[in-house]
Amino acid sequence: MKAKLDMPDIALQTKSLRCEYRVGRDTVIALGGVDIAIQHGEFVAVMGPSGSGKSTLLNLLGGLDQPTAGEVFLDGHNLADYNDDQLSALRRQKLGFIFQRHDLFPLLTARENVEFPLLLGGVSPVQRRARANEILTLVGLANKAEALPDELSGGEQQRVGIARALANRPLILLADEPTGNLDSATSAEVMTALTDLARSSRLTLVMVTHDPEVAACADRILQLKDGHLVTGNGSVQ
Numbered sequence: 001m002k003a004k005l006d007m008p009d010i011a012l013q014t015k016s017l018r019c020e021y022r023v024g025r026d027t028v029i030a031l032g033g034v035d036i037a038i039q040h041g042e043f044v045a046v047m048g049p050s051g052s053g054k055s056t057l058l059n060l061l062g063g064l065d066q067p068t069a070g071e072v073f074l075d076g077h078n079l080a081d082y083n084d085d086q087l088s089a090l091r092r093q094k095l096g097f098i099f100q101r102h103d104l105f106p107l108l109t110a111r112e113n114v115e116f117p118l119l120l121g122g123v124s125p126v127q128r129r130a131r132a133n134e135i136l137t138l139v140g141l142a143n144k145a146e147a148l149p150d151e152l153s154g155g156e157q158q159r160v161g162i163a164r165a166l167a168n169r170p171l172i173l174l175a176d177e178p179t180g181n182l183d184s185a186t187s188a189e190v191m192t193a194l195t196d197l198a199r200s201s202r203l204t205l206v207m208v209t210h211d212p213e214v215a216a217c218a219d220r221i222l223q224l225k226d227g228h229l230v231t232g233n234g235s236v237q
């Protein structure tokens with residue numbers, strides 16, 4: 001049995017989280033010791049200049065990268081206690097990811113893209129299809145279910161990405177500039193779809209954004225600068 005922090009309200013917590021990259025002879029400190037605590041159901045926006053460590057933080061929170069030092073607790077579990085297979089399973093069960101540029105499978109339809117994580121999770125074909133149709137309806141794409149990514153607009157592709165990230169009902173959604181390359185009207189549409197879903201399902205949402213209008217929808221803003229948190233530290237002692 002792995003040790004579990006007994007903090008039922010905390011979805012994600014970091015302790016002195018540090019990430020360094022070796023570049024030739026130099027060491028880049030991408031994150032220099034960050035302590036945050038994010039409650040279940042909270043919507044946290046992560047802001048800061050280019051190179052301040054936002055994507056690094058998100059990747060560490062999702063167990064996609066290993067910290068140089070410090071710890072990440074997901075739903076009370078220390079990610080360091082998990083091997084690669086266990087981490088993959090944990091990600092599949094509890095996390096959804098949305099990346100800046102959509103990474104849909106080009107040869108699969110919108111519905112098949114959304115079904116894909118459910119397929120990996122061993123969900124039956126009938127249930128997969130039902131869930132995919134349900135979630136595509138929620139993001140306003142019921143009529144585009146059989147379209148290929150190429151046949152969709154940028155905003156529609158992003159919404160398929162949201163639907164796919166939410167298909168397995170994750171506890172936590174990590175989104176790295178999901179509206180970064182959309183015009184402001186489409187960005188507002190995607191944000192509405194996302195925040196409605198987050199609020200209705202008590203999803204914990206951590207979103208990197210440069211857009212102040214998007215950040216204004218959040219419960220809290222974490223501001224990073226040079227790998228350090230400058231405001232919004234929600235550490236719960």
Ligand SMILES: Nc1ncnc2c1ncn2[C@@H]1O[C@H](COP(=O)(O)OP(=O)(O)OP(=O)(O)O)[C@@H](O)[C@H]1O
Binds near residue numbers: 021029049055
């Ligand atoms: N794989 C890597 N190897 C070396 N240095 C890296 C690597 N990934 C990130 N860095 C460095 O770490 C720092 C933080 O990068 P990160 O990608 O987290 O920034 P960011 O805040 O997401 O920036 P942006 O807004 O441009 O996406 C930067 O100085 C970057 O150059």
Ligand SMILES: [Mg+2]
Binds near residue numbers: 055
């Ligand atoms: Mg980034």
